Amino acid sequence: MSCSSDQEDEREVLRSIFDADENFIEVNSTTFQYKFGEDGHTQSFLLEISWPLDYPTCLPNINLDAFYNKHITSKVKETITYRIKEQCEMCLGTAMTYSIFDWAKEHLHELLEDNQEQEEERREKQIPKEDSNTQSKKKDKREILTKAQKRRHADRTNFKGERERGWNWVDVVKHLSKTGSKDQ
Secondary structure, three states, X not given: OOHHHHHHHHHHHHHHHOOOOXXXXXXXXXXXXXXXXXOOOOOOEEEEEEOOOOOOOOOOEEEOOOHHHOOOOHHHHHHHHHHHHHHHHHOOOOOOHHHHHHHHHHOHHHHOHHHHHHHHHHHHHHOOOOOHHHHXXXXXXXXXXXXXXXXXXXXXXXXXXXXXXXXXXXXXXXXXXXXXXXXX
């Protein structure tokens, strides 16, 4: 069998297997993407596999440079690519795209283990540690009202703490009587 007929057979198999799977995308006839993990979660990535002309007798191209993978460090991307290429070498000469996607799905947590550790370190650096002095300063900023001030505030507002409707309306007749008419 020629490489093009092997590719056509594998393409049909992939379409039938991943027909209803939202995570699978066929970009073109030789490029396929699969999203692993939950959408928007740090434990997820998008794997793109593209076939060269002489695939499956040679290794497919592995790409993790999609925008979706921006949360993954380059070191982790290199590790994932290396481990996937190891799997591809074991399947060389056979249809391997489904096997690669299936293997990556099974080993998702292992592949992203280093990324999770680096993510936790980055979060620790970003969160400033607050001491007890800053917390007490925040509490002191609260305005302290006297009983009379609280009573006046309650008289001006309704039971929800809001001012009554029309509190800032202008009495038109009163206003016009003060300004006078154009004739005067």
